[in-house]
Amino acid sequence: MVIIKFVFGNYMSIYSEINSNRFGFKIGKIDDNFFDDISVEDSIEYFKQFNYELIFARIDFSRLDIINSLEKRGFTIKDTQCTLRNTFTDRDGNYVFKKVERNDGYILREFKDSDTDMIVDITKQSFKNYGHYGADKRLDSKDSLNAYVDWAYNSCINDNVASKIFVASKDDEVAGYIAYKKFIEEDKTYAAGVIGAVSPNHRRKGLFPDIDIIALEWGIANNFDWEEHNVLMDNFSVTKSHMSVGFRPQKFMVTLHGWLDEIN
DSSP states (O other): OHHHHHHHHHHHHHBOHHHHHHHTSOEEEEEGGGGGSSOHHHHHHHHHHTTOOEEEEEEEGGGHHHHHHHHHHTOEEEEEEEEEEEOSBOTTSOBSSOOOOOOSSOEEEEOOGGGHHHHHHHHHHHOTTOHHHHHOTTSOHHHHHHHHHHHHHHHHHOTTTOSEEEEEEETTEEEEEEEEEEEEETTEEEEEEEEEEEOGGGOSSSHHHHHHHHHHHHHHHTTOSEEEEEEETTOHHHHHHHHTTTOEEEEEEEEEEEETTTOO
16 A cells, blocks of 8 residues: 555655666666655665666765665665855854956856857766766766766856856856756755866866855855755865865765666
């Protein structure tokens, strides 16, 4: 009875159409809230009953009980992420960042349509074998890279994917970018980083934190309550870049993959 009740209430929220189409088989995507209504044991029965081949589970580390239960059944951790948050000011009301001042030819500005191809190229160079897709060797490596390439491209052309993109450019060449999505939840408004990267030819020049600052100024001008990024825990350079302009750890998550033919 638990399974039947669950199917009619939540089926479409589990099925990941974009991932299923990309990789060519049925994939589900869940988070820890999924387990408010169903046990790990019943959920696995459900996945098998409805012919899922792979489940992506992103679980808050505070729900270690769920993580351990999934691991015992055959799920494996594929990445770990930290959410970094910036509320713009410190306890005394002072801004936690300084205005960008550059004299090396780099310009910080908003995205233009003509930037799209360059942003896609930077993404192709930056996301090979990246994240939970790249960590799963059963997934096709080209399809895994295209997950990020498509994400970047759709950020450029679809306001439902990204609300705003800021870039660093030099001599009309995009050197780096970060895309952001605006969210409104109850009485809070914030922006979350969607995807971003710096071209290999322009790294170690402080571009990422400077793009962050432009975005923080946008957030302040629009009365956001905060901005945030999810960063892989082993991506130390990006973590340090965000923290250098006032982002601080907020929560910790793990992403697990469960292949149904490996689950006991």
